[in-house]
Amino acid sequence: MTTQHQLITGSTRLFGVIGDPVEQVPAPSMMNSLFARLGIDAVLVPVHVRPARLAAVVRGLQSTENVDGLLITVPHKRAVWDWPTSPTAALSDGANAMRCARDDRWLADNFDGEGFVRGLHAAGHEPQGRHVWLVGAGGAGSAIAVSLLSVPNSRSAIGTSTGCTRLPNGSQHTSRDASTASQAPWPRTSR
Template sequence: MPDLKSMPIDAHTQVVGVLGYPVRHSLSPTMHNAAFEALGLNWVYLAFEVPPERLAEAIAGMRALGIRGLNLTIPHKEAACSLVDRLTAQAEAIGAVNTLFWDGDTLVGDNTDAEGFLRSLLEAGVEPKGQRVLVLGAGGSARAIVYALRQRGASVWLANRNLQRAEQLAQRYDAEGVLPLDAAALAPQLTRFDGVVNCTPLGMHPNEETMPPLPIANLPAHAWVCDLVYRPLETRLLREAHAHGLKTVSGLGMLLWQGALAFERWTGTSAPVAVMARALLEKLA
């Protein structure tokens, strides 16, 4: 991340940021401030730790202070939907917001997670159209992933410990079916899938040796595995998939592309994606 003292912080500096709880671990300031510096923009990106009961106050503060844009992360993505003036079609369909931007005097809630995820797959050489994809988890992240895959023309199954929650998500997006997130139950089913996306936090730092109960060896040789966890860059799930000769996609690409899309919403300028990617990799090294 560039040294903020070297950036032109003055009375004209435009402020954007991320609201979350917790949020101190966020890599978004790193990639966005690197992008602003690279383009010579007098902007700064900050992290704001906001508990759920103060989200409405925080967004009111955005309006009052003239903050140019915000990202929203856990646990605010769903609650923010009712606190904006308008939702984009994607945000409405997903039922979650990760980006706030201004359209004149109108505060718009958008969701760049779905498009960011899809771009990360395509950049990695994975085209999910017409494929059978198993999504692990049925939480907030899974909503955007299932939406993106269905929009692209993939057939989607969900695996989750809470089957009722998975059923609700499957019905919302017309997914094919629901399976228990259990190794014994999944083992005989995996041969039919072309891809797997992990939307659970299993494997995330500091619990790097955990992974979803997925019998990797049962996946077909052409299958790909994507893990939305990006800390560490290569999770245990991805290591095991790689060891079995499967194509792997890390979660860093989705983080990068959802951020690049938000950057463009705020600034009206193409994001310097290579600069942002380099900043993220340096931070994670």
């Protein structure tokens, strides 16, 4: 495996990925390779933060002049509510990123759902007017549900292990579990 090292200078922009633990997170290697390939003077570093120290660490990082953003991973996705959140993060009940806006205010956001829907489009799968059976409504699943529900004319059902979930729009939906997914009232696709 070839390791590509990027020169860190006094003008290098910093990003962090905050979690507990962070050893398993692939974002630093992926993003740093991308930064290097695109010639962007930035680096993403892992930041291992216990839940009890999250607020102090985030406030400290935000108070620096060269930190431009933070990725948020387990178990902190729902713990960043002390900061303003985007509508997507608020509806999905979790954030996976915090960024500094041009006016120096920080905003918690969630891009899991938007990324998923963009991936569907890129692969030639248009969710508009389609029925979607989404199994799971955890952090990423909730964000995907929010994005799918914002697609015109889509119909999304969210299945959870408890059989019932609250949709991001606040309505309650009784759903089938994965064992009854074959009974869904719309065509299934198989691999």
